Amino acid sequence: MGVKGFVEGGIASIIAGCSTHPLDLIKVRMQLQGENNLPKPVQNLRPALAFQTGSTVHVAAAIPQTRVGPIAVGVRLVQQEGLAALFSGVSATVLRQTLYSTTRMGLYDVLKTKWTDSVTGTMPLSRKIEAGLIAGGIGAAVGNPADVAMVRMQADGRLPPAQRRNYKSVVDAITRMAKQEGVTSLWRGSSLTVNRAMLVTASQLASYDQFKETILENGMMRDGLGTHVTASFAAGFVAAVASNPVDVIKTRVMNMRVEPGATPPYAGALDCALKTVRAEGPMALYKGFIPTISRQGPFTVVLFVTLEQVRKLLKDF
Template sequence: MGLKGFVEGGIASIVAGCSTHPLDLIKVRMQLQGEAPSAARQAATIAARQPALAFTTPNIATVAAVAPPRPGPISVGLQIIRQEGAAALFTGVSATMLRQTLYSTTRMGLYDAMKQSWSDPKTGRLPLAKKITAGLIAGGIGAAIGNPADVAMVRMQADGRLPLAQRRNYRGVGDAISQMVRGEGITALWRGSSLTVQRAMIVTASQLATYDQAKEAIIGNGLMSDGLGTHVVASFTAGFVAAVASNPVDVIKTRVMNMRVVEGEAPPYAGALDCAVKTVRAEGPMALYKGFIPTISRQGPFTVVLFVTLEQVRKVLKDF
């Protein structure tokens, strides 16, 4: 096989990543909704420690001001267009391209290599357990390689929601990475890497294994032939499973990567577990599924474009 699986997977991943980037940006913005700035968080903590006044009637207007209704994905998208312009929906697309080149090319190529190596030589089939194992390994390695681009992408996508004085204003993925290294040290490029690896293992195992399993089941049961319809159904099924499995880790990953660390101040989160605990305490358990609608709205089309493109690329390169 050589590098063919990496090339096929890389091309398909870049096409899928760029075409669904606006949905990913909306997802990131929604995952950060309700996250208080560090100063506000400290003030809330101090206020919570003060003894409550007796016979105090809650002020409904104050409660509403503290917890305003959160907009949905369409509202978030329209808000971005109104405030930042339509081009803002593609903020961070250079980081997406680098991320797909590093992360997805690696995971797709490694998964394909392991699938071919581990498949039954007589039937060409691979048991589901081995598919999941291959996905876990490929996803973890790919994520570790692509983490710097992932951090840059999250920060660039989140920048527009910050006040003008606090924005990082990265000019591109290269500028983002160089500024992080200069200002925060090279270790900042692997901030949240444990979460990135965990998410990637979950996504790759559920996405690739589900696609292969669904495709085999559809063709094997005579429901459809090996064509576009089968590829679309199998890939959308894979996207749904991957979104459900990975969303909680994705929310925590987004917040840890995006947190602003100020010298002399304690960081907003001490780590992934601390972020998860603070998020659930402040916003409830369902906060871990914040941004799920845009996640599935993005994961579905992304997975469909990914596998449909992959199948077409394989046809083009079948003689190479």
């Protein structure tokens, strides 16, 4: 039973991760908007304007670029980097889902089986949340190297060609990071990844089970596709609200460029959070929320609908 839960969760997670990857990429690009620790040529500025009067050349100050929405980010990305850029880092997504989501989904299933009341066949919400926190934390620790590689591969295209990391694949990214920055760099931002994963798993899996049980118990719908879609979309919204602030900080810490001998832009997660809020305001922690919910909703729907179908296919094994 235990191994089966890992297999089912892994298959559903990989399908969901790959199908919503472009939305995740747009979310990462939006979360990095306005960050002020980029190399000088790519600070969030439009080129300075120059004009001449007689023999004197006047240069106007550079104008900060306005932040753009998810559709504009996606359109600009395709125009500048091509359609294939929407799947930058997809190999890292596959590895991340294989390591992180397979672990968290499988562990949650194991804990759920263990903690479900054998008489009533139910499990209290508090226990579901506890199971999600434990499963998410362990899964994130296992999958962090793939997470760092995915963030970097997704963010690479926004840099000028000369400054890009140009990882060929997730294996190349992890290998080069370990050689150039040390093995510990593979767990950069791991405390954030673990915190985010605990929040996402607890809110996503626990709320899905809770919403599904509520719908079925109250006779609103029968156990079928409609129930699965409704419960999973509601769970996706809860997960997006809970995890977005940690996700923004995680993206920035993982993506920061640390020059040899130079002080890192951020000393850690708390430092990054404080600098972000001071420089850009508290709502900066909800940057990329529209693409987050736009991804988290479909991701959660695809994840649980696929999971329910995989369970039906494998029920006899």
